[in-house]
Amino acid sequence: MVSRDIDRRSYLKAVGAAGVTATLAGCAGNGGNGNGDGGGDGDGDGGDTDTATPTETPAPQIVAGTAPGFPPFEIKEDGELTGFDVELFEAIVAETEYEFGGWREFEFDALIPALRDERIDAIAAAMTITDERDQVIDFSDPYYSADQSVIVREGGDFMPESLDDLSGRMIGVQEGTTGEGVVDSELIEEGDLQESNKRVYGNYTLAVQDLENGNIDAIVLDQPVGATFADQRDVVVAYVYETGERYGFGVRENDDARQQAINEGLAAVRDNGTYEELRNEWFGSE
Amino acid sequence: MESLVLSPALPAVGELLVPLQQSDWEFVWRNREFLLAGTAITVLLTLSSVAVGVLAGLPAGIVEVYGKGRLADLVRNVGVLLRGTPIVVIFAFTFFVLPIPLPGGRVSVLGTEFGLDAFFAATLGLGLRSAAYQAQIFRGAIQSVGEGQMEAARSVGLSKLGAIRHVVVPQALRRSIPGFQNEYTIVLKDTSVAFFIGLAELLTTGFNLFVQESTAVFEVILAVSAVYFVLTFVTNRGLDALGERFTIPGEGSR
Numbered sequence: 054m055v056s057r058d059i060d061r062r063s064y065l066k067a068v069g070a071a072g073v074t075a076t077l078a079g080c081a082g083n084g085g086n087g088n089g090d091g092g093g094d095g096d097g098d099g100g101d102t103d104t105a106t107p108t109e110t111p112a113p114q115i116v117a118g119t120a121p122g123f124p125p126f127e128i129k130e131d132g133e134l135t136g137f138d139v140e141l142f143e144a145i146v147a148e149t150e151y152e153f154g155g156w157r158e159f160e161f162d163a164l165i166p167a168l169r170d171e172r173i174d175a176i177a178a179a180m181t182i183t184d185e186r187d188q189v190i191d192f193s194d195p196y197y198s199a200d201q202s203v204i205v206r207e208g209g210d211f212m213p214e215s216l217d218d219l220s221g222r223m224i225g226v227q228e229g230t231t232g233e234g235v236v237d238s239e240l241i242e243e244g245d246l247q248e249s250n251k252r253v254y255g256n257y258t259l260a261v262q263d264l265e266n267g268n269i270d271a272i273v274l275d276q277p278v279g280a281t282f283a284d285q286r287d288v289v290v291a292y293v294y295e296t297g298e299r300y301g302f303g304v305r306e307n308d309d310a311r312q313q314a315i316n317e318g319l320a321a322v323r324d325n326g327t328y329e330e331l332r333n334e335w336f337g338s339e
Numbered sequence: 340m341e342s343l344v345l346s347p348a349l350p351a352v353g354e355l356l357v358p359l360q361q362s363d364w365e366f367v368w369r370n371r372e373f374l375l376a377g378t379a380i381t382v383l384l385t386l387s388s389v390a391v392g393v394l395a396g397l398p399a400g401i402v403e404v405y406g407k408g409r410l411a412d413l414v415r416n417v418g419v420l421l422r423g424t425p426i427v428v429i430f431a432f433t434f435f436v437l438p439i440p441l442p443g444g445r446v447s448v449l450g451t452e453f454g455l456d457a458f459f460a461a462t463l464g465l466g467l468r469s470a471a472y473q474a475q476i477f478r479g480a481i482q483s484v485g486e487g488q489m490e491a492a493r494s495v496g497l498s499k500l501g502a503i504r505h506v507v508v509p510q511a512l513r514r515s516i517p518g519f520q521n522e523y524t525i526v527l528k529d530t531s532v533a534f535f536i537g538l539a540e541l542l543t544t545g546f547n548l549f550v551q552e553s554t555a556v557f558e559v560i561l562a563v564s565a566v567y568f569v570l571t572f573v574t575n576r577g578l579d580a581l582g583e584r585f586t587i588p589g590e591g592s593r
Binding site for chain 2: 131157282
């Protein structure tokens with residue numbers, strides 16, 4: 054009886070203590086936060102912000118957002134973020150008077166809200182410039198033009214030569230990409246393809262896996278990405294559909310200073326050969 | 340191609356598993372540190388969210404059983420709202436919409452960096468939703484304690500609050516363990532949705548790995564699943580042991 058009592062009491066005490074601790078921690082967190090907003094922008098670089106005084110004018114920053122998982126534009130290699138967009142954008146910012154504030158990773162669909170919410174200052178994520186997106190954010194000058202590849206199994210007997218050949222087949226696309234848009238507008242809305250024949254993936258790697266396994270017959274995706282997969286996996290590019298689509302870096306609406314700086318930086322890396330170097334490095338297999 | 344076809348008796352499955360290559364397992368092993376860091380973030384997020392869930396869910400459950408008037412209505416309605424909202428919408432709300440200042444700064448766990456703002460928003464979102472579910476678990480457990488217990492406690496002079504605190508809740512907590520095991524497992528798995536707001540937990544780490552080595556999809560997913568399984572299994576067994584240790588005298592189920 055006695056020992057049970059103690060157990061119960063110590064148990065309740067423990068729960069109570071946990072509650073108090075959590076409440077205090079909550080207060081401390083909020084208090085610290087008020088201080089942090091002033092000089093907290095540079096936290097990523099280490100402890101030196103503690104000594105920053107309000108008199109010091111912080112260097113204007115560009116914090117970039119991306120969505121890894123889109124080779125060769127943005128991928129994680131051994132835990133490190135890299136890719137064509139990543140290296141190109143860092144080179145561009147280095148040409149401007151802005152300080153590079155590091156990368157933040159999001160799911161692709163969360164990038165535009167994050168930009169508008171000022172969690173990031175720019176998007177470098179192979180984002181196609183569309184009217185729809187242009188209404189909510191601004192874009193830099195285009196830095197890449199990607200047409201759509203149709204890739205199929207290597208050695209298979211299905212070798213489409215136009216989008217119409219895809220009719221009646223199982224087609225894979227990545228959610229929210231231009232590839233999905235092309236399949237929707239050119240095939241499904243035209244009545245050439247059943248909605249149920251479109252299979253949407255969160256990630257192209259899974260789509261390619263399904264293509265190799267024979268669960269789908271083709272994938273519509275950006276041409277340089279298709280070329281990368283054709284190199285790595287048992288798939289081939291059957292047909293290239295020219296969309297004339299262009300990628301741009303996203304900036305907040307009315308953030309003219311950063312937009313202009315990025316445009317000038319892009320022109321500078323084009324002029325000094327860095328752009329070509331990076332393109333050859335990341336798409337050199339073409 | 341060096342392949343590990345599991346069983347020649349299952350040709351369809353065997354064909355599917357052809358990509359299970361030794362080199363891909365070596366790739367998973369080489370990247371074990373990243374998976375470990377992702378696991379650590381998953382565990383931290385689970386613990387903080389479950390803690391928020393218990394701290395808010397237990398009082399909410401008590402209010403749902405004994406509360407009257409506006410407070411009880413409010414708790415019930417907020418609970419329905421939270422239970423009926425997809426977790427990704429809740430995350431978008433706590434991260435982008437909610438007008439409270441989230442802490443800035445970034446922390447590094449085992450070499451993998453993440454933003455404190457995303458972690459807090461995820462804890463808040465997962466924790467509050469878990470509180471809504473846990474309130475129902477506790478409500479059920481409290482209601483399962485016989486009414487005679489309350490009457491007996493009142494008749495020996497305990498106040499209503501005292502009776503709830505010293506007689507009903509201690510019994511209800513023990514009976515809530517099975518439901519709590521479910522809820523813990525759900526929270527653990529739903530941490531994976533936190534990548535939406537940029538938190539690189541276990542599943543995200545796995546995604547990043549197989550995007551890098553695109554032949555290793557199955558191997559990475561199997562490895563990640565194994566980690567989730569171990570986390571679920573160990574905690575459920577731990578809670579079973581806890582339930583046995585603190586079992587209500589005379590009510591031992593095994």
